Amino acid sequence: MTEGVLELSAVEVAYGGVTAVRDLSLSVAPGEIVGLIGPNGAGKSTTLHAIMGLVPPRAGDVLFGGRSIRGRAPEAIARSGIALVPEGRRLFGELTVEENLRLGLAGRSRSNGGDADLAAVAELFPVVEEFRHRLAGALSGGQQQQLAIARALVAKPSLLLLDEPSLGLAPTVVDLVFRTLQTIRERGLGVLLVEQRAQRTVALADRTHVLANGELRLTLTPDDAADTDKMVAAYFS
Amino acid sequence: MTSLLASSLTDFVGDGLDLQVQVDAIALGAIFALMAVGIGLVFGVLRLVNFAYGQLIMAGAFALAYASDRDWPVGVGIALCFAAVLALSLAMERIVFRPLRAQSAAVMLIATFAVAFLLQSIALLWFGPLGKTATSLVELNRPVSVGSVEIRKITIVAIVTAAVCLGLLVLLLNRTSIGLHMRAASMDFQTARLLGVRANMVSGVAVLIAGMLAAVVAVMLTVQFPTVTPTFALQETILVLAGVVVGGMTRLLPATLGGFLIGYVSGLLGGALPTNQSQYLPSFLFGLVILVLLVRPDGLFTRRRGLVERV
Numbered sequence: 001m002t003e004g005v006l007e008l009s010a011v012e013v014a015y016g017g018v019t020a021v022r023d024l025s026l027s028v029a030p031g032e033i034v035g036l037i038g039p040n041g042a043g044k045s046t047t048l049h050a051i052m053g054l055v056p057p058r059a060g061d062v063l064f065g066g067r068s069i070r071g072r073a074p075e076a077i078a079r080s081g082i083a084l085v086p087e088g089r090r091l092f093g094e095l096t097v098e099e100n101l102r103l104g105l106a107g108r109s110r111s112n113g114g115d116a117d118l119a120a121v122a123e124l125f126p127v128v129e130e131f132r133h134r135l136a137g138a139l140s141g142g143q144q145q146q147l148a149i150a151r152a153l154v155a156k157p158s159l160l161l162l163d164e165p166s167l168g169l170a171p172t173v174v175d176l177v178f179r180t181l182q183t184i185r186e187r188g189l190g191v192l193l194v195e196q197r198a199q200r201t202v203a204l205a206d207r208t209h210v211l212a213n214g215e216l217r218l219t220l221t222p223d224d225a226a227d228t229d230k231m232v233a234a235y236f237s
Numbered sequence: 238m239t240s241l242l243a244s245s246l247t248d249f250v251g252d253g254l255d256l257q258v259q260v261d262a263i264a265l266g267a268i269f270a271l272m273a274v275g276i277g278l279v280f281g282v283l284r285l286v287n288f289a290y291g292q293l294i295m296a297g298a299f300a301l302a303y304a305s306d307r308d309w310p311v312g313v314g315i316a317l318c319f320a321a322v323l324a325l326s327l328a329m330e331r332i333v334f335r336p337l338r339a340q341s342a343a344v345m346l347i348a349t350f351a352v353a354f355l356l357q358s359i360a361l362l363w364f365g366p367l368g369k370t371a372t373s374l375v376e377l378n379r380p381v382s383v384g385s386v387e388i389r390k391i392t393i394v395a396i397v398t399a400a401v402c403l404g405l406l407v408l409l410l411n412r413t414s415i416g417l418h419m420r421a422a423s424m425d426f427q428t429a430r431l432l433g434v435r436a437n438m439v440s441g442v443a444v445l446i447a448g449m450l451a452a453v454v455a456v457m458l459t460v461q462f463p464t465v466t467p468t469f470a471l472q473e474t475i476l477v478l479a480g481v482v483v484g485g486m487t488r489l490l491p492a493t494l495g496g497f498l499i500g501y502v503s504g505l506l507g508g509a510l511p512t513n514q515s516q517y518l519p520s521f522l523f524g525l526v527i528l529v530l531l532v533r534p535d536g537l538f539t540r541r542r543g544l545v546e547r548v
Contacts, residue, residue, distance in 0.1 A: 052431060078433035090428040092421055102414065103421050107433030155433060 002066035004030040004081065004158035004190060006051070011060035013043070013050045013214075020046040021214040024060070030158060033181060033191040035201040035208030035220075037234075043214040044194040045087060048161050051192075052084050053077045064159070078107040083157035087164050087194075089148040093137025097128060100136045100151050107155030114154075121150045124183065142173030149180060159190040166197055178204055198234070199225050210234045255508070256386045262504025264392040266497040267399035271454050272477040273496020274406065275447035277489045280481075281423030282443040283334055284342060288349040291474030292356035293329075293448060297322040297455025298465040299360060302369035311373045319452040325356075326448030330441060338436070360467035368466035371459040378460060391460045402453060403493070406446065410489075415442055423489075472519070476503060479526045485536025494538045499526075 006028045013021040021043040028034045036044050049055045051062055053074045062070045069077050078084075083104075092100055101121065105114045122129035125146045131139060136147060145165055152160055162181075166174040178200060181191055195201040202208045203225035210218040217234070224230045272290065279287050300321040304314030333352055337345050360368075377394060380387040410416035415438070421429040422439045430436050458470060477496050484495015499522065506518055529537055 054427070054431075073436065074427070074430040075433050075435050078431055084431050086428065086431065090425065090431075092424050092428075094424065095417075095421065099417055102417055103429070103432050103434070105414070106418060106429075106435075151432070 002063075004065060005063075006082070006159050006190060006192065007063040008047070008051070009061050009063070011047070011050060011057045011062060013046050013055055014058045015046075015055070019058075019214060021050065021211075024211075024214075024216055026209055026216070028159060028190040028192050030190045031185060031188045032206040033185050033193055033204060035205035036192065036194045036211060037196070037198045037201055037208055038211035038217075042211040044211055045163055046214075047211070048084060048163050048192070048194060051077070051082065051161060075106075078155065081156075081158040083107060083152035083155045083160050085148050085152045085160065085162045085165055087167065089144050091136040091144055091148055091151070093135065095136060096133055097136055097139070097147055098132045100147055101128065101154055104151035104154035107157065117154050117156060121154050124153070124180070125150045142169055142176070145169060145173065145177060146180075149177070153184070157189065159192070160184060161192045161194075163194045164196055165193075166195065166200075174200075198231060202231070257388065258505060258508035260386070260388055260392055260396075261508065262501045264395040265504035265507075266499075266501035267396050268454055268457055269473065269477050269480060269500025269503075270493050270497035271399050271402055271450045272473065273481050273484070273493050274403065274489065275450040275454075276477060276481055277486070277492030277496075278406075278419075278443050279447045280486060280492070281489055282419055282426070283338065283345075283440050284426075285334060285337075285345040286342070286349065286478070286486075287329075287447070288346065288474070288478070289329065289353035289356060290447070290451060290477075291470040292353050292360075293322050293325055293451040294455045294458065294470040294474070295360060295465070295467065296325050296356065297452045298371060298459045298469050299364060299369065301373070301455065301459050302364075302371035302465045305371045305373040306369060309373075314371075314373050315456055318455055319449070322452040322455065323445065323448045326444050326451070327441070330444040334440065334444065335437065338440070357467045357471075364465075364467065366466065368464060368469070370463050371465055372463055374456070374460045375463055391457065394460075395457050398453060398457065402450060409446075415439070419443060476500070476519075476522060479523065483526055483529050483537050485539035487536075488539060491536050491538035495536065498537070 008027070009025050011021060011024045012019065024047060026034065036047065038044055046055065050057050053069070053072050053076070056071055061068050064080060064082060069080060092103065101118055105117070108114070127143050127146055128150045131143065136144065139147060149165065165177050169177065174197070181193065181204065185191060193201060193205060202220045203222055205222070208220045209216050210220065220230070220234060276287055276290050279285060297318040300318040301314045304317050329352060333348055334345070337348055377391040378389050380389050410420055418429065418434045419439050419442065422434055422436070426436070454470070458473070459465060462469070476499050480495040480499030481492040482495070483499065484493070485491030502525065503518065503522055506521055507515065510518055
């Protein structure tokens with residue numbers, strides 16, 4: 001079964017002459033969270049951009065559901081069932097919360113049932129329902145992050161990519177985000193989570209890859225989260 | 238020069254109150270506003286200043302002249318005008334705008350210059366420097382009495398048409414999902430695409446709407462200026478571009494207001510300047526444009542709001 005499975009095989013991404021990611025292979029199946037951690041500039045965001053078609057991989061292949069999506073336009077990839085919660089959220093601050101959510105519907109392959117999905121997502125994030133008619137730019141950072149995740153979910157993706165969703169959030173909101181990811185996993189979605197909070201990510205994810213200088217250095221399991229030596233080694237390897 | 242300016246300004250104030258000049262100025266402003274929307278909409282979505290917008294109007298005007306030459310019914314002429322402008326718009330989008338989408342703004346601007354001169358040269362080869370006359374709608378220049386003033390029918394038609402077009406556009410942008418997609422694309426094209434908004438669809442629709450507005454403008458301008466030459470609508474386009482920059486290029490409403498304003502001021506000044514001095518009109522207008530840009534470089538009608546980044 002390859003339905004909803006993301007597979008990167010020997011992916012290489014370069015900006016001009018600089019190689020940002022090399023020989024990266026990983027996979028995410030429905031119902032699992034895969035973490036991607038590593039220092040700044042390790043190539044984590046670049047990996048997500050390569051999956052979404054924002055930067056074409058120079059070598060290797062990206063398969064989704066068994067089919068190559070390498071070289072396809074970002075909107076085509078979004079419509080095939082992959083949703084990205086971008087770094088910094090990238091909400092439309094001058095549009096209302098509801099309009100931001102409705103934009104999420106653009107990623108659906110079918111056009112029916114949109115309102116039902118909006119309602120289902122609002123149930124997951126009550127704050128989104130509460131501030132429906134407010135401008136997204138007027139929400140707090142935590143509320144904006146919830147909206148960004150909600151906006152990705154209304155597209156009914158089978159795979160969710162998140163680029164540092166906890167960045168700059170208050171601890172209670174970080175808890176909420178991580179709890180939400182757990183709920184999402186239970187609903188059968190695959191999640192690829194890029195994070196700076198290494199320990200929490202390792203503890204939550206089914207497995208976590210450590211990236212450094214564009215290369216996969218190490219793969220950790222939830223048991224490693226308590227092993228401080230291993231965590232430190234992962235970062236300074 | 239100083240005395241000329243002084244006397245014009247006195248006339249300006251005096252005639253500015255004249256209802257007839259006012260109404261004519263508003264009508265010109267309305268037409269310019271439509272052009273500003275056409276330019277602003279395409280700029281918003283494609284980040285491309287379409288200098289060739291005037292040549293679309295010129296092509297539409299020639300279509301009207303062509304039909305009137307053959308004594309075809311007015312409706313057929315207008316249909317031909319729309320068909321010609323829309324076909325050209327879509328061709329422009331497909332052949333020039335789309336392949337250049339990833340290029341810098343400068344590259345795209347120069348490319349539209351090339352398109353503008355190409356279309357102008359084709360018109361020159363086809364219709365000659367003296368052009369043709371579109372007479373089927375000149376009847377609209379007849380005045381009607383509204384209270385104590387005589388107003389040309391086209392003035393009323395222009396104001397009503399512009400209001401209807403802008404109203405429909407506002408509905409489209411605010412009430413439909415393609416409108417929402419277009420607004421999102423004009424704010425952050427990449428994020429919109431990441432959400433699944435089809436780049437080709439939104440830019441195609443933007444170009445198509447801009448084309449429809451160009452066709453509407455072509456119809457209304459040929460009523461007032463029935464002689465259609467290859468430079469038809471060229472000066473108007475340059476003025477509107479200036480107006481769009483004065484209003485604020487990056488947002489549709491300020492751009493539209495800017496277009497309206499420059500048309501309105503142009504109409505007032507045109508009414509105030511004595512006929513033998515009307516050649517100074519563009520100088521006055523661009524002098525004002527420079528003045529405004531020195532004081533408000535971001536545009537007259539833009540609010541400094543920026544993106545709200547919160548933690």
